[in-house]
Amino acid sequence: MTALDLSIDTLSDSHTVADSVTSGAAVDEDLVWTDETDLTFPNDLNSEGTLTMQKHSKLLADAVQAASEVTTEKRTSSREVTLRRLYKALSQYSAASEENLNLIDRQLEDVILPSCLHGIDRASSSPAEQYAACRCLEALSITLGFNRDEQYGAVEDTLRRAVMATGRAPGVRSAAMRALCLTSFICCSGTGADEESTTSLLSFCESVSQESWRGEKEVITPPALRSAALDCWALLSTSLEDVMIAGDGECYGRGLTMLPLLQQCLEHESSDLRVSAGECVALIHESRLSLGIAGEIAENASERRYRHGSWDGTEWEVLMDELKQKISFLSVQSGRQLSKKAKKEQRKVFRDFAAMVMDDEAPHEVINVCSGYTMTLVSWREIIQLNFTRRCLQGGFQAQLMANPTLWKLFGIDEIALRNASASSLSPLEKRLTISKMSDAAKAADRRMIRQRRSRHNAKNHFFTADGENV
Numbered sequence: 001m002t003a004l005d006l007s008i009d010t011l012s013d014s015h016t017v018a019d020s021v022t023s024g025a026a027v028d029e030d031l032v033w034t035d036e037t038d039l040t041f042p043n044d045l046n047s048e049g050t051l052t053m054q055k056h057s058k059l060l061a062d063a064v065q066a067a068s069e070v071t072t073e074k075r076t077s078s079r080e081v082t083l084r085r086l087y088k089a090l091s092q093y094s095a096a097s098e099e100n101l102n103l104i105d106r107q108l109e110d111v112i113l114p115s116c117l118h119g120i121d122r123a124s125s126s127p128a129e130q131y132a133a134c135r136c137l138e139a140l141s142i143t144l145g146f147n148r149d150e151q152y153g154a155v156e157d158t159l160r161r162a163v164m165a166t167g168r169a170p171g172v173r174s175a176a177m178r179a180l181c182l183t184s185f186i187c188c189s190g191t192g193a194d195e196e197s198t199t200s201l202l203s204f205c206e207s208v209s210q211e212s213w214r215g216e217k218e219v220i221t222p223p224a225l226r227s228a229a230l231d232c233w234a235l236l237s238t239s240l241e242d243v244m245i246a247g248d249g250e251c252y253g254r255g256l257t258m259l260p261l262l263q264q265c266l267e268h269e270s271s272d273l274r275v276s277a278g279e280c281v282a283l284i285h286e287s288r289l290s291l292g293i294a295g296e297i298a299e300n301a302s303e304r305r306y307r308h309g310s311w312d313g314t315e316w317e318v319l320m321d322e323l324k325q326k327i328s329f330l331s332v333q334s335g336r337q338l339s340k341k342a343k344k345e346q347r348k349v350f351r352d353f354a355a356m357v358m359d360d361e362a363p364h365e366v367i368n369v370c371s372g373y374t375m376t377l378v379s380w381r382e383i384i385q386l387n388f389t390r391r392c393l394q395g396g397f398q399a400q401l402m403a404n405p406t407l408w409k410l411f412g413i414d415e416i417a418l419r420n421a422s423a424s425s426l427s428p429l430e431k432r433l434t435i436s437k438m439s440d441a442a443k444a445a446d447r448r449m450i451r452q453r454r455s456r457h458n459a460k461n462h463f464f465t466a467d468g469e470n471v
Helices: 053-067 076-096 098-121 127-144 149-164 170-187 192-208 223-237 242-246 254-266 271-289 301-307 317-330 340-357 380-403 405-411 415-424 428-434 440-460
Strands: 216-220 365-370 373-377
Touching (some): 127 170, 127 380, 149 192, 271 317, 317 340, 365 380, 373 380, 373 415
């Protein structure tokens, strides 16, 4: 039996999708894709290294055509590369034109869905192939947009089984969880059936985020999967009303019952799990503050604290104080147990959480959509949706944000204002002539800096001269 035939049932919890890379696969070694992952293929760029709209359409058509052969391809490395190409096409090229969206709609049931589901279900599929298939389904949900309930119905069973299969790699299970929840969040129409599926998924996320799987202490849930489950719980919770998250009337909000678990996660050694838990606490606290004055806007932190909901006098007050102290500690943590880079990243993230839970300060993040148009996010609901979407699309996020109506509606982007700003921005040629490092303006600025530097050095060394003459 060759290495490609190994069953995923023999993989340990510490296995990652990067462990399945073979020497014959023309892809990166790290298959848990991040923003630094290079998904560029040799034929993607033209002779000038740029992409045109026609090139986008051709690359998408080629990727879909190649995906039609996934179900008959015998080599798992070839199937994996094809799915990676399909993911890049869906995340970066699908929103380039209406023609591209129509192509995806036409080929959805016959090519794209069968290829992705086949990559997840096939017994001989490598973890890397399963991961790529899950990422394709995740990006596909944003491409298809709202009111596509049939899409969720088509992928739900397969993705749920992938999450529940304890023999699969943790990276695959995490990717399946994210794809399942994002598909529900985007594609479901908001009907009564949708609310039922959201409630079911929230319960599913809560069970997966526990330390042990299904209450069996010997089956430990991987931290990466627990982190993904908390991220998905936060995403789905953004569609709920505040009282359903942090209310404590006749029935407790779902967030209140999660607080003891979140406290445990903040003590965990996994940095990703701590960040996911901190984000959930910030969302729950924000929902608590917003109780009671729906539709009103607080002008400052004091008004947010005393006019909005509060934890004072409730049975959750002591627990929230402990959570606040832990988040405050993580925002300034020092010591040798973490690397300098890890401490810097942790402090940066938890400072935002601490500002919310300690000082009741709303977050403020400005996103540059294009030259001349920005969007401002002022709540954790919006930031959670943004982070989840950005992680899904990776390098294609900016292109989708400028052209995808689904993201426009999700983040409240004004289509007319965006198009006007895009039309008034500089063309690629104008940017090369004015912004490029080799432009005349850049060269003039460089010469000006050289003259200024020379003048400073001459003034600094003036005491070496006597009467203006060199000694």
